[in-house]
Amino acid sequence: MGKQRLQQLFQQKKGNLLSIYLTAGYPRKDAMPLLIKTLADKGVDFIEAGMPYSDPLADGPTIQHSSSVALQNGMNLSLYFKQIAQIRQEVDLPVLFMGYFNQVLRTGIDRFLQQCETAGIDGLIIPDLSPEIYQAHYQKIFKKYDLSLIFLISPTTSNERIKMIDNLSSGFIYVVSSSATTGKSGRFEEEHLQYFEKIRQMSLKNPAMIGFGIDSAEKYQTACRYAHGAIIGSAFIKALSSNDYLKSAGMFVEKIR
């Protein structure tokens, strides 16, 4: 399915999309398939399945912690793909790989992308793959596969650059809400709203999803006024800390929606 599954989603549903980020292997080694199933049942539109990384540079304390616990729990790439392939039999919502470029590079780009396709992954979000280096060195390889590649833009990204990144992206464009690592809370201020409005008015070729720091129903709804939807990560991970993580996951989605 690959690119098509994500495209269809954005064609069928014009707004209020909710995407949830989870860390594979957190809070338990076998949690990911169960969580994806629960989230799908609760009407979450697509999943960012984070492969934990030892050195997650763009992440704040919450995802650093979940990543480190997940690695201690024994999460690794082969188990990750196995769990994705397993849950792919049961759910039809798009599932994206989220991780760091070293994980792709170390496996071998071709081999990694093949494994993504085989497991039923629809696209990739790799925050430390810069558009320039991608174009110069890796675009040809990525193009061979039926996988969306989602790039990020931030409040410091110039308009010209936003257009360039929009052209490189497929699936959607990831609008980072503020200049911060993941999980930084706080209200949306006027400057954030102006930035979202600017993106909205640019009429990009890709749909836009706003992420980073979305931790309440109010912020989710605000984001949905300016973009096709929003992505929640750290706040979801934090909500999982109780014993019955599946129940808390379901309740979290109900609270946001």
Added chain:
Amino acid sequence: MKYEVDQLGFYGRYGGAFIPELLHKNIAELQEKYLEIIESPGFQRQFNQLLCDYAGRPSPLYFAKRLSEKYQTKIYLKREDLNHTGSHKINNTIGQILLAKHLGKTRIIAETGAGQHGVATATVAALAGLECVVYMGEKDIERQAPNVARMKMLGATVKPAKSGSKTLKDATNEAIRDWINHPQDTYYIIGSVVGPHPYPDMVARFQSVISEEMMQQLAAQTGRDYPDRIIACIGGGSNAAGAYYHFLDNDAVELVSVEAGGLGIDSGHSAATGVLGTDGIIHASLTKLMQDNDGQIIEPYSISAGLDYPGIGPLHAHLISTGRTKVLTATDDEAVKAGFELTRLEGIIPALESAHALAALPKINFKPGEITVVNLSGRGDKDLATYLKYLKD
């Protein structure tokens, strides 16, 4: 020069800037402006004057007579330990603080391992009157207490990095995250030839004063402006990059990089990246690093906080892969022994980092009449507690 970076910051296949978009504006600004700024006559004048009047350069090139007798060769020490703040790190921080001022930044951040770069950064931040935050691994804060105290006295805030191995790697992660969270006012002074382009090239240029002086001093003292061999320790590799810089294209000079062998390179407790590393990305640079098959970074170990790093600068990865440099390793014990040897033969207490370079001496077959320069990158005051512990044992 055969060993320069290309447009995207690659030395051969190593280097680049694998950064999250959140850092793009800051990095792009540096990439676009660094050469123009640091090559301008005004900048060069200020830089050279501070190196001379403030840092105490040129650092001496000292013929180590008794050490030479022991190894039956000619060994010179490039005395970076005599610089203000006690190591070569000040060469780079003077350069970068001038650059930060030029760019109008008001807040300085840095990472540090042994604390030498932290002290050198806190020093120039005080000199420039700028706020300074230094990230340091929690483990390193414990084992390099004198430098922590110095940073605090200089007015810097020392923030502990509590993730991972709680050493230099984690301090660098925290500094990068701080920069993501403060993109407007903050300048990140990286302490080694690591990180995203243009840092590896920029830091190498600031440190290249070491080899520039070496050429003049060798010419004056030996009648020839290059040695047969240069030995330097590498963690990230800034002192080595500086000591090699002007000799990189001169194949008559053998370049020997000494890495931290920790408890032995097969022990699973070392920081010997050049030997054990494979290609991958660390701190936004494609280089050699110690990692598992999934690309998870392996936590390094060394007695020396300055070498306790699972990567190396991309220039060094390139020099190793092309065979331009030769890599040796020294274990904790070998380094401490070499530190005592220099102390007793020459009356110089080296930093544990530099002691690794000295530990290569027994492993080299010197030809008579050869000239070897050991880059003595720092002084050992900060390491006395560790040295004394060995003396007791």
